[in-house]
Amino acid sequence: MLEILKSGLFSSFQDIGRFGLKQYGVSNSGCQDRYSFTFANLLLNNDINEACIEIVGGNFKCKFFEKVSIAVTGPSEQCLINNEKKLETYSSAIVGVGDVLEIKPSKTGRIHYLSVSGGFDLNKILGSYSYHSPSSITDEYKLKSNQKIKFKRPKITTPVIFNKDFYKKYIESKGIIKIIYNQDINKQLQNQIESREYIVNINSNRQAIKLESDPVKEFFKQNEISNGVTLGTVQIPPDGLPIILMQDSQTVGGYKTIGVVPKYQIPSIAQIQPNIPIKFQGVTLSEASRINRNINDEINRSNFIKYQFTELYVNNKKISVKITENDSIIAIVDDDVFEVYKEIN
């Protein structure tokens, strides 16, 4: 079990999403940064779709009531255990009774995922563990301070770390949002969209990322007949300021749509900080598909470096031996750390 001490700006349970219910008006919901979510489960050998806590904006604190392996993924700064020990993101660790995990607001992103080995003990709603923010059907998945959450099958797994370049390479914003334009959007309009610099509006949420800039002119003064929209759809309302639809968006919308942001860019958009300038850049359907598949292959091939813990008892004294990230061997006795020298023959 864990207790939420500080739920932060917005924390909720999420899995990969809720599918097959759009005919009933239920959007897919699910994790906003699919890559970091996937790694949170891979790091613990969990089921790939096990529910994680999605923490938006940091300021999150929780206390553990039993020994379990956990993993944190998201922006690459470190998190703190018991206000002193640092936990790298994209790595797993073992926490014990009374340990407190703190996730601070980040400078390079907005969203973290916290997973526990064996998963949280929850009941599915309409086939998924994802919080759906626009309705009240999943209110129990939104986290509040002082809430206690049970674990399903708490396990201890070998602590591992994943190469953090992945976040820098594919998730951290580079100031560019790719867009696959709709077939009816002409070059002139594309130029209008691409010449502007945007920043993310502070009122963005799980339904939509709102952008601010000079409005796109002489365009779309009228709303259209409401029609289907999808994850990443870019709408231009009559005020001329683009909106990118996210996981909790409505299933239909009445604003003019100009295109769709490719799947592989959604995590990056979800992680963009409000103050970072961004521009749109067109990409073809086939190029976007190719990049998407390449990144997915890279995740499937992902290599974790293992921190192998070995515990020895010498004269009733416990000695833990650990291989660090840079391959040196250390021994921990009574909380003191010693470097171990390999004998060279």
Add this chain to the structure above:
Amino acid sequence: MMMDYEVIHHGESTIEISLGKSIDMKINLVIHSFFSFLTDNLDNRTNYIVDFYPTYHSIFIDFNELKTDFYHIKQKIVELIKEFEIVGFDDNSKKEIIEIPVNYGGKDGFDLEKLSSIVGLSEKEVIQIHTKPLYKVFMIGFMPGFPYLGGLDKRISCLRLETPRPKIPEGSVGIAGDQTGIYPFATPGGWRIIGRTELKLFEIDKTPPTKIPTGSFVKFIEV
């Protein structure tokens, strides 16, 4: 019957089959008939469909873009449409009528008085006109279980509020332009509220979770 359609991509993982851009009873009937056909046939033949649903004039299909791509799906859709054209569409497929009891006016229908004066009718006349037609559920959207109903009598059509209200109670029945609808959940909204129903429109433990499925018909009853 030949279907005049267009296949459009929306990014790497969504495909739209569009029958034109209008709100039209006939087009929507074909859409719902084709949607039923897809429900029976799509899953059996593919293992990459994630979600699909009808709108006023289109079917949207989301697929797993790692297992297939737009061009392959498009080809599959064209084959299915050819079969559908041979089978023909069945306009009796969804003649289900759902009766919705409504408390009109008063604190449940707080905009009825204003709406009546805007359209120049008495409250009683507005209620009579609103309870008369059989409304077609053109699509579900905006929020879980929210039906977009077609067939509102033009005499009581009325523009939506300029500034949406921060909270509309669950079950509220409203009018916006030529449309009428019911809010399954409390939410901000700009429709003019003329009444409220006690019926639960969306329940998570029911299959399907919506009381009013897409393609069915709705009849309002004054209580």
